[in-house]
Amino acid sequence: MSQQPLLQVKNVETFYGKIQALRGVTLDVNEGEIVTLIGANGAGKSTLMMTICGDPRAAKGQIIYDGKEITQMPTHEITRMNIAQSPEGRRIFGRMTVMENLMMGATTSDPEYYEEDLAHAFELFPRLHERQHQRGGTLSGGEQQMLAIARALMARPRLLLLDEPSLGLAPLVVKQIFEVIKNLNKKDGLTVFLVEQNAYHALKLADRGHVMVNGLITLSGTGKELLAREEVRAAYLEGGAH
Template identity: 55%
Template sequence: MTPLLEVRNLSVAYGAIEAVRDVSFVVEPGQIVSLIGANGAGKTTTLRTISGLLRPRSGEILFKGKPIHKQPAHETLANGIAHCPEGRRLFGRMTVEENLQLGAYVRRDTGVEADMKRVYDLFPVLGERRHNKAGLFSGGEQQMLAIGRAMMSKPTLLMLDEPSMGLSPIMTQRIFDTIKELQAAGTTILLVEQNALAALALSDHGYVVDLGTTTLDGPGHDLLANEGVRAAYLGEG
């Protein structure tokens, strides 16, 4: 079976500074796959390159077997990859509903209203406050809206960058429960997450990214049991 997403020997630089070098991984349909590693390891850069916001220096990115690393971001989104970025990046002066409508801007089908209702069913607080400005929401509510906005493009692959950042433990658990719900509904997830323990426990497969390179991979539960991973990223050892 062809992987949904395949990243081959990806290298990305900011000027003379190489942020990612020789990163490779695959995401199979229906999986939750996590990228873990220290701050500055190149995880966010990898997601930004997959989504078309950055161009690789070398390597390939294949989606459904076809190369996408030279196409612009709006085409990547239209082809089925949505990116929920670190820091949420909402339009704070716009309402919940307006943010969600912007998430669907590449669509030309008639199912937008039904998918907006699905977001409100998933996150009832957004439905209750649909006419409120996004900038007035708490961090957890903004994260719900950011995920909902990404889902409005009806993605096959949803990339989430640090969805628990700055959230309380209760809200973090709610976000992770939602990620499992999205997987159960048929969405494939690529997850970058500072909480490596929670990410690996949630994931079908995980990859360790160190200094811009993938150094280790395996099923999430296997990486959880790996002594080196536990010492380096889970605060043990």
């Protein structure tokens, strides 16, 4: 595995008005890795994900993708750089069909790959193939999450940003979605940055992980190392807190 960082976040600070949400966050995501960021609700995880995409902007620090600084770039330009995001809360187009949602995801990629990418999405998520003419808003939560990930993949990303993919889903569906993420990484070589409250699944899957508390990264290590840490187990794994 190449150790050239595909994404570098350096001392990033982000504010909502006068409230500081990120306090000097530094992390790397190397090409071909799954890196996860865990933490309680409101820790700043989703803010970091959105800051990488330029909304909100980083007030201080740098974000570098594939050797190019993107800190001040507009969001629409960032999405054209082979970065795709599956946002928290899924945010699919409820009135559009599954097919129309997938077409929206493909707008930044080369049209010649459309049929191939569509076949790949349906292979990953056979349920979407069955539901392709159904409106997104009528799908179950799990199906909507599958659609959000498939829509992001239609952009042919080199870096996939996944924000809380397991949120509110049944354990069986969570297992299925994490299996797909694992296969995308292992078989397709996709680099994944995963923000997740479900620490157990996320750390089991990840090459490396970080723990965020109040906008600060407080612990870093391999997925296995963090799973074994007493303080991680106590805060995020025991008593079914997340």
